[in-house]
Amino acid sequence: MTRPQKQGNSQPRWLFPFVVTVIFCLSVLPLGRLAATGIMSAFRGGASELLSDPGLWCSVYDTLSTSFFGMIAAVVLGGGFALLLTLFDIRGKALLGFLFMLPTMIPPQVTALAWIGMTGPSSALLKALGLAPPLGSPQPLYSIGGIALLYGVQNAALVYLSLRAGLLALPRDAVEAARLSGASSFQVLKDVILPLSLPGFAAGAAIAFVSCVGNFGIPAILGIPAGIYTLPTLIYSKFAAFGPRTFADISVLSGLIAILSVIGLMVEARVLRGRDYRVIGLSGQVAVFRLGAWRWLAELLLWLTIFLILAMPLIALVASSLAPAYGVRLSPATVTIKAYEEILLRQAATRIAFTNSLSLSLATAFGLLVVTVLTGYFLVRSKSRLVGLISALAEIPYALPGIVLAVAFILLFAAPIPVIGISIYGTIWIILIAYFSSFFAVSLKPVVSAFRQLDPSLEEAARLSGAGFARRLVDILVPLVAPAAGASVILVFLIACNELTVSALLWSAGTQTLGVLIYNLDDSGSFNIAAALSVLVVIMVIAMMVVLELMAKRLPKGVVPWRS
């Protein structure tokens, strides 16, 4: 940016300050405020009382153990799928891969509700089949193991994607050389492919771990009834018992979560150091091994897994939504659609939640797009030394658990904004800003990868012909990145629509989101209405994923997360 504009740097003067302001507002300011409150509370001695509470360390232990076992489950599930689908001649790969991605896109509290409907004495499904366990048998999911299992199901796709990216990036020549030297398939797998894919495994495991640490929906529904509190649910319950020390306490607690997440991310960064997935010559063409007689067994195993982790819980969810009351045996005589009538026709809360979630998600998706097109252009074209720092700062809010961001924005906006004196706490705007911050990286990624693929010569030609930045933006840049922008909008929309953690702390009168509403309905004992609403949300998620899938061919690589 030090060079004057005339000499080759084609960016307008305002672009750099604009990008810096955006990053400052969405990342530096809230996180700085959180850190300041945490540190201040520590200095005033407030933290020592909190930190000497054995309950807190019990939560830290529960967070670590659930996340660790969740990570193991995710690695087993996701790793198994990635290896089988990428390296072997399995039929129906595209469909299997798509179905395997679904649990990740379904909101965690819906996953939790669906699984509760599948197991234990409460299962409407098991009751209908006459298989329900006897009275007084515990719900097996209300445990460390249950939470970890669902973490695994929810995050398996993260390991799958990371490992698959690694496998597709394997140098084909190494495999071919080994083959030509007479190595068997098994030897190639053992000595060439698996060692080379270890970083992918490790990175996937680290991302899964971080995602488990920040999960709220699953431990909220499975942990709280069993007295198991992870750090995010502990923050939620501290906030729900609001007292004079609440702000200080929750800032210290979110600091703890942030530290755990950062450790996880540092592990990831370390294992990925020196690897650059962008410059790959012969990717996507890993030698496919023949399973021969084992093929049908592997396929059976894959479909059985999909059935267990996706189909069964969803069938159970539908069964719960059709039961007239809790504990009633579902049969043709007792099936009722009363829950759907209540949720669709009678509850004003549904309309409010749908309006809020849809408008928040649309506003976030389109609003962020405007910002990320400009930021993405800056990041790709600028020669400023700050580019690395800026893209790192843009990533941080997304990498941090939602509850940490929510706390940061509560602290930032709890008091009226200075100078203008307006308070946005308790309004929809605080959720919108938190969403902007949280999903900035999601929106940015497809746009940046589209800009990377653009040939600068087009723009240079336009510039030589005298076109200004606005003209070039409108006539060249925007049309060329439009498909990626479309995908970016759908992705952000999809994720924001299903969000619970950020809004769970920030919602107020009239600003309920779908995630909050499902949680609240379940909490008040209206389980079948919660199930009915969950079914509707799942249908919406699947519809949007199908749209993305249909768009996939026209998009740059890596934009649709489950395609590679």
Next chain:
Amino acid sequence: MKNLLSAFTALVAIGMIVGAAEAADLVLYTSQPNEDAQATVDGFKAANPGLDVQWVRDGTPQIMAKLNAEIQAGNPAADVLLIADTVTLERMKQAGQLMAYKSPEAANYDKALYDADGFYYSTKLITTGIIYNTQAAMKPTSWADLAKPEAKGLVTMPSPLASGAALIHAQTLSGIPSLGWDYYKNLKANGAIAAGGNGAILKSVASGEKAYGFVVDYLPIREKAKGAPVEFVFPKEGVSAVTEPAAILASTKHADNAKKFIDYVLSQKGQEGFLKLGYIPARNGMAVPAGFPARETIKVLPINAPDALKNSEKDVKGFADIFGIKG
């Protein structure tokens, strides 16, 4: 540019929708379950056409937390409260957070059921008794039954951290000489757990995860009518009760509508609405819902309100210590 333009149009349109959503004529914070809250609001709107009412539902402690955080942020959204217990409202009255309003409907109520200065009014009687799954081996008839070996590991109860009624209940039972806090310690030793709100208890017992529980009356009585395998018992020692009072916040921006709301919930029509939902109305001369025994046969255990108010923080902590609850 077309894309950008349409994006901006979308943004502006959304801004307008969102803006409109915030301009309600009355905001109600309540601890009633969603369906009941909606029915109450629908009834009020029918009686006062043209008013746009928004409501927020959560457990009483959570609703109070939200409200306190909003009050501290200088922007409380609620105009009226309809929450579990008078103890909480008494504290708010003393903190100067409530507005006094003398409703003409109060004449039809027992003097014990409303604040003489008009700060809050009881709307119904909600008792806490025992719920059991119809497949359970023992049919409990008293609180003491749940501490017996037959109920080992099969008892669940709401946590005072999540339910206003549960706090009052614990304070009531702990004040009964034959029970006291020792009763809770015995329950804990017998494997009882305490977590979540009343909805969670209903779910747990109806589904058979647990066989017995403490719960507010209307949930099991209503669910039984829908076919759920549960029974509700008024134990022989008596039941605790909350009265789900309504109050107007001092910071209300819609005082007139808030007064109309108070009048409505106390009116014959409003009380009939509660009756239809399965609650015992507080107003004189009303019937009890189907499934309830006659009102005079329900033995309500006494509670010392000023002591309860003074001790609530200590009692919550005591309860949490016995049951190892965090928060």
